[in-house]
Amino acid sequence: MKNQVLYGELAKYYDLIYSFKDYEKEATRIKTLVSKYKKSEGKDLLDVACGTGRHSLYLKEEFSCVGVDVSKDMLKLAMKNVNGVVFEQADMTELNLGKHFDVITCLFSSIGYVKTYTKLTNTIRGFARHLKTGGVVLIEPWLTKSNFKEGYPSMETYNGEDIKIARLNVSRLRGNLSVLDMNYLVAERGKSVTHFVDRHELGLLEIDRTLATMKKAGFQAKFLKKGLTTNRGLLVGVKR
Numbered sequence: 001m002k003n004q005v006l007y008g009e010l011a012k013y014y015d016l017i018y019s020f021k022d023y024e025k026e027a028t029r030i031k032t033l034v035s036k037y038k039k040s041e042g043k044d045l046l047d048v049a050c051g052t053g054r055h056s057l058y059l060k061e062e063f064s065c066v067g068v069d070v071s072k073d074m075l076k077l078a079m080k081n082v083n084g085v086v087f088e089q090a091d092m093t094e095l096n097l098g099k100h101f102d103v104i105t106c107l108f109s110s111i112g113y114v115k116t117y118t119k120l121t122n123t124i125r126g127f128a129r130h131l132k133t134g135g136v137v138l139i140e141p142w143l144t145k146s147n148f149k150e151g152y153p154s155m156e157t158y159n160g161e162d163i164k165i166a167r168l169n170v171s172r173l174r175g176n177l178s179v180l181d182m183n184y185l186v187a188e189r190g191k192s193v194t195h196f197v198d199r200h201e202l203g204l205l206e207i208d209r210t211l212a213t214m215k216k217a218g219f220q221a222k223f224l225k226k227g228l229t230t231n232r233g234l235l236v237g238v239k240r
Contacts, residue, residue, distance in 0.1 A: 005198040010184060011073035015052055015081075016158045016165055017184075026107070026228045027058035030138060034103050037238055039134030045103040046130060048092050049110030053078030056085045063103065068092075093119045095126035104130060104137040109232060112142025112202030115177060120205055121213050128217040131239045137219065139235040140228055145204045147231060148178055162189040177201050210235060 006014065043063045047056055050067030051074050059065055060082065067082075068090035069075050078087045090097065092106065093114055104127050114120050127137050150173040158165040164187040172179040184196040207223050214221035219237030227234035 004200065005184075005196050006182065006200075007071035008073050010186075010196060010198070011052075011071065011077060013158075013163075013165060013184075013186065014074070014077070015054065016160065016163065017156060017167060019158055020156075021054075021108075023054040024058050027055055029228060030055070030059065030105065031062060033138060033234075033236065034136055037236055038102060038136040039238060040102045040132045041134075042102040042132065044099075044101040044132075045105065046097070046101040048090075048095070048104060048106040048127075049108070049113075050074075050078055050087065051108070051110075053082040053085060053087065055105065055107060057082050060084050066097070066099075066101070068095075068097070092126070093122050095123075095130055097130060099130065100132045100135075101130055102132055102135045104135070106138070107140045107228065109140055109142040109202070109229070111139050112178075112205065114205075115201060115203040117203075117205065117209065117213070120203070120210065121217075124210075124213050124217045124219075127237075128219065128239060133239055135239050137214075137235075137237045137239075139210075139237070140232055141205065141207065141210065141235055142202045142232070143178060143204060144206050145173075145176070148173065148204055163187065173204075174201075176204050178204055207233070207235070 045063035045065045047067040050069050056065045065085045067087045070091050075087045152171045156167045166185045169180045169182045180200040182198045187193045211221045214237045218240050221237040224234045
């Protein structure tokens with residue numbers, strides 16, 4: 001993820017590319033799930049792979065929030081977008097923040113970037129180390145091999161008055177990895193159209209194996225078919 005254009009040179013366009021996301025609605029569902037599953041007493045929340053901080057914008061009134069991301073460019077945007085939240089650079093596979101939380105979120109399928117089950121194990125163990133007993137982790141998974149559509153063409157667009165963005169890709173499969181070569185066309189008022197190609201590789205991590213990994217790390221874990229994003233579901237773990 002460190003070398004990808006979307007989280008570096010194109011970071012300033014990130015919220016436009018994903019302008020279809022309803023962060024407020026997702027935050028409301030997160031609050032409901034936390035209220036249902038969390039057993040610890042505190043209100044400390046860690047948002048892993050926080051991106052531009054948009055979830056924290058709607059969670060900070062109820063929780064004391066910390067956001068971490070591997071990208072400095074995304075964190076700069078998060079600090080501009082949201083006041084009253086601490087943002088730090090950290091890799092989810094190597095978390096060592098020296099603090100414990102009541103809630104950990106890892107959303108928008110960011111977990112897929114760990115790619116392998118070995119790194120998934122390290123990541124989930126790190127989540128467990130950073131959670132208080134009775135704390136809850138919410139992980140939004142990426143696709144699995146069974147629901148990944150190889151060869152599927154995809155397009156997202158943003159149609160603003162002064163800027164137009166198109167993102168197109170055709171999905172490919174390589175072993176247990178989904179390979180997405182994202183082609184971005186960006187047209188801004190008074191500038192030439194620019195074209196970027198950005199490869200994203202995400203692990204197709206099976207739900208059953210992920211749940212088993214969570215249980216070995218000390219979680220009571222379950223999979224909810226109704227998640228935050230269509231066809232993704234949500235993994236919920238409570239630290240024993």
